[in-house]
Amino acid sequence: MIPNAYLIFEDESFLDSTVAKMNALRKSGQFCDVRLQVCGHELMAHRAVLACCSPYLFEIFNSDIEPHGVSHVTFEDLDPEAVEILLNYAYTAQLKADKELVKEVYSAAKRFKMERVKQICGDYLLSKMDSQNAISFRNFASSMGDVRVLAKVDAFIQDHLLEVSEQEDFLKLPRLKLEVMLEDNLTLPSNGKLYSKVLNWVQRSLWENGDHLERLMEEVQTLYYSPDHKLVDGGLVIDGHSEVFGGEEDHLQFVQKKPVRESTQRQMSCSSSGSLSPSNQAANDPKQTARREWKYIASEKTTNNTYLCLAVLDGVLCVIFLHGRNSPQTSPSSTPCLMKSLSFEAPPEELEEHPLSPMHYARSGLGSFTLHHHSKFLENTLEECLRTVECYDPKEDSWTFIAPMRTPRARFQMAVLMGQLYVIGGSNGHSDELSCGESYDPHADEWTQIPELRTNRCNAGVCSLNNKLYVVGGSDPCGQKGLKNCDAFDPVNKTWSNCASLNIRRHQAAVCELDGFMYVIGGAESWNCLNTVERYNPENNTWTLIAPMNVARRGAAVAVHAGKLFVVGGFDGSHALRCVEVYDPARNEWRMLGSMTSSRSNAGVAMLGETIYAVGGFDGNEFLNSMEMYNPETDEWNDCAQALSALSE
Incomplete structure (x- = not known):
């Protein structure tokens, strides 16, 4: 049956045959209406074909005063062989270039705005990169203003700097x-x-x-x-x-x-000998x-x-x-650290409801966790890092100091494993990410050093799973991008081992355990916030991307309640967040909940009984020493001591 009485026929060989004939016509100069003058070489082509493949040439042809005549386009800085390769690609969809010509093809594709060809050439160059040619590749990517390729070249150099430093290009x-x-x-x-x-x-x-x-x-x-x-x-x-x-x-x-191109209006130019010469710019x-x-x-x-x-x-x-x-000289006087006021104002007596007792210190980037059923531990920083640790008793609505950590630190997370509280890595607030970690014994009220991480890092996620302590992601020692690293600590053997890497680089991610899996939530690759979520299966040592959050956020806090994940606050790239969402693993979906009373990024969060507590953080203007709590039954956040008393009875 022929539907609707129409004859339908598809000639599978027509396109290939037509393309081959059109390319043959181009090479013989028949019916051509474009002449490309490339460094003294003349290349003939058809206007319609090139306009379909090159947005740059389309703009030129579209602006021709006499559109039905022969267009002449001159290029004095492109390689004729590279342009011929692009013309073949335009007619046949096949890109075939000698390896020595790939950079020239890339340059011509950039001029013609042929982005797909640019990407293919860039990927080819990256596949051929080694320690010997990394510097020349970087110079080329920089001159082309290719941020994607440049980032990958820089990542390679970071991993192979010593080998690269021995090469001739580096020495120049x-x-x-x-x-x-x-x-x-x-x-x-x-x-x-x-x-x-x-x-x-x-x-x-x-x-x-x-x-x-x-x-x-x-x-x-x-x-x-x-x-x-x-x-x-x-x-x-x-x-x-x-x-x-x-x-x-x-x-x-x-x-x-x-991104700023190194070649754009460069004041200094580098000669083959490595010397610098100023340009005409001041x-x-x-x-x-x-x-x-x-x-x-x-x-x-x-x-x-x-x-x-x-x-x-x-x-x-x-x-x-x-x-x-x-130094033979006497040290200059130490520069004083700018301290934020630790005081807080008492609420007016006429208010009917009173906030929960504030911490002694305003804190952001703190760690928090429940240890036993009645206490919460918190650490961290203002403009300086703190060693202090505060313990909260909800029955007394009071904070008390316990033994200080051995190392002042900020921008870290913490976890409980086998009755011990662990803190790993972080920053000392000066120039160092930390590799050191320590554990707290609540019975002895003392901290003990544990073996160091193999990678200095801050803003990493920490989680206990199957009697091991996992440290996930974090900021690299340069502080410029997230890490994919995942390491596991065995508290019995006191040794670290490598695990499978994350799918996406991330730091300031929220990390927790639920039903035998570890979840890494949000964070940022470099400065861009993520809504992606990954789940780790320790049985086969694999990470799997699951449903993303509704809101991209870094510096969020996470708590587990009733078999679900509650993600609280964070930072979306421009604002501290009040919003909260919950993940149901049975449905693999996220749902928005009631928002907090205060915006909080880098806050602490923990479960006490059936109540979720959010503590401290940064609201976009100042560090917080306040605390609020969430009632899952009413889907409301409240900072009232009266509500706490009712819940704790």
Whole structure:
């Protein structure tokens, strides 16, 4: 039967035959209405075909004054062979290029705005990358402004910096030599935050002092690393002054909302010998300089107190050699830490309802957990890190101090395993992510050191599962992106082992155990917040992506109640959140619940009885010492002591 009396016929060979004939017509110049002049070579083609494949050429043809004549388009900076390869692709959908021509094909595809070809060429180049050609690949990706390829090249260099540093391309890079004076009891932190301070020092030298990058590289520069983890100009220390370069959050200065191409209006250009030459732009014009890239890429400790770093300074790929030595000078006075007031105002007596008792300290980025049925433990930070630990008794509505931790720390999570409370990693509030961990014995009221992690990290998730302690994700030592790492600690053998990696890099994720599985919820890859959720099965050591949350969030807290996950607050990239949602594993779905009375990111949360408590956090303006609780039966949050009394009776 022929439906509707129409004849229907599909010729499977027609397209291939037609495409082959059209390409043959192009090569013989028949019916062609486009002439591409590429570095003295003339290539013929058909306007309609090229307009379909190249948005760039479509715009040119569409603006022709005489659209029915022959279009002439000239390219003086493209490779004729590469353009011919793109023309073949436009007619046959087959991309065939000698490996030596892939970069030229990429450049031509970029000009023609052929994004698919760009991606294929970029992936091919990445597949051929090794330690020997990583620097040249990075220079090429930077000149093309390809953020995707550039990020993957940088990740490779981070993992293979020592091998890359032995190659000829690396040895030709311009270099900045720094000698950092140290007090006898100090060592340099071996992570990227130290170099954010170095980048800050270079910026100040160029912008405020009017120095040129080339001049800074002519001789060894002397700096001073103060006891309070600040980087001070060495000359100022000798003169009896102490101007500080680089606070704890300096790395935020180098985060660009939009990627900046190193090739865009570059003030300095790098010659084959590695020397620098200023361009026609004014080297100290901050308007021009702000548009170029400042970026830490990777670093390695080569010998005792000697470090090797690769960074982009003012748009120039450079090597930084940094050596720490004992200081002959007297230390400048420590820079005082800015403290936020720890006081809180009592509510007016005329209010009928009274908030639950506040903690002694306002805290954010704290750890919290229930240990026994009547206590909750919390730790952490204001602008500085705390060792203090507070215990809450809901019957007495009071907070008491217990034994302090051995190490001040912030931006960490905690878990209970075999009656012991564990805290792992975090930040010391200065320049270091931590690899150390400790456990708390509630009977002895004391903390004990446990074996260190193999990777320094903060903002990691911690969870107990099947008599092991798991540490998941976190911030890398550079503080620039999340980690996929998952490590398990055996408290009996006191050893760490590797587990399967996460599907997605993430830090500041909420982590918990439910029904024999471990869940990692939200977080951020770098700065972009995630709504994705992964579940770990310890039986086969695999991570599986499950239903995503309704709201992307990092720094959220999670509690388990009645076989479901309750995710509380967090930060969505622009605001601290009040909203709460619950996950039902039986349905694999998320549902929004009643919102908290306060916005809270990096808060603590724990279950006491049938009640969920949210404690501390940051509301977008200030650190909180308040607490509120959730009643699952009424789907309401309340900060009233009267409601607590009713629940605890």
